[in-house]
Amino acid sequence: MAGTIEHNAIVVNIVSELSIRMKGRPCQVYANDLKVRIRSADTGKSPDLIALCGEHQFHDGRRDVLLNPRLIVEVLSDSTEACDRGKKIAIYRQIPSFREYLLVSQHQVQVDLFSRANDGRWTLSDYSALTDCVPLCPASAAPCRWRRSTLRWILSLPEAAPRAARLPPED
Numbered sequence: 001m002a003g004t005i006e007h008n009a010i011v012v013n014i015v016s017e018l019s020i021r022m023k024g025r026p027c028q029v030y031a032n033d034l035k036v037r038i039r040s041a042d043t044g045k046s047p048d049l050i051a052l053c054g055e056h057q058f059h060d061g062r063r064d065v066l067l068n069p070r071l072i073v074e075v076l077s078d079s080t081e082a083c084d085r086g087k088k089i090a091i092y093r094q095i096p097s098f099r100e101y102l103l104v105s106q107h108q109v110q111v112d113l114f115s116r117a118n119d120g121r122w123t124l125s126d127y128s129a130l131t132d133c134v135p136l137c138p139a140s141a142a143p144c145r146w147r148r149s150t151l152r153w154i155l156s157l158p159e160a161a162p163r164a165a166r167l168p169p170e171d
Contacts, residue, residue, distance in 0.1 A: 049073035
């Protein structure tokens, strides 16, 4: 979903970071323009970012509608946060390949990672300090983490952002 400069900067930063970390792995990262089709719910969604590992599965041969994401990322805004945390996750969880759901605040240091374990149970890990190390790569990929400096960079806002919205300087 299109949004503010801050929203788009965060999406671009996440795409850049994941693309670098997935280099040489059988995974791809896509932003904004691809849709996800959830067959069991007979609906489609347009997440901010999708990552998948392995072969692409397309809905009715359409190359802009994926069926098998592993990771979905939503950058939260005031107008979408309730839906992203409620209806969307309930629908996304119906996708068999779906393993990780990352929600990133654009207003504060807050990253929530929902992960599906092999037994099908979901867990929530929240990261709200720049010292946190966010473990993030689609579940089938080798582990990778966003370290403190990476998290700071991903959440960095342009200088035009209001002072209250900018992150404090790194120690």
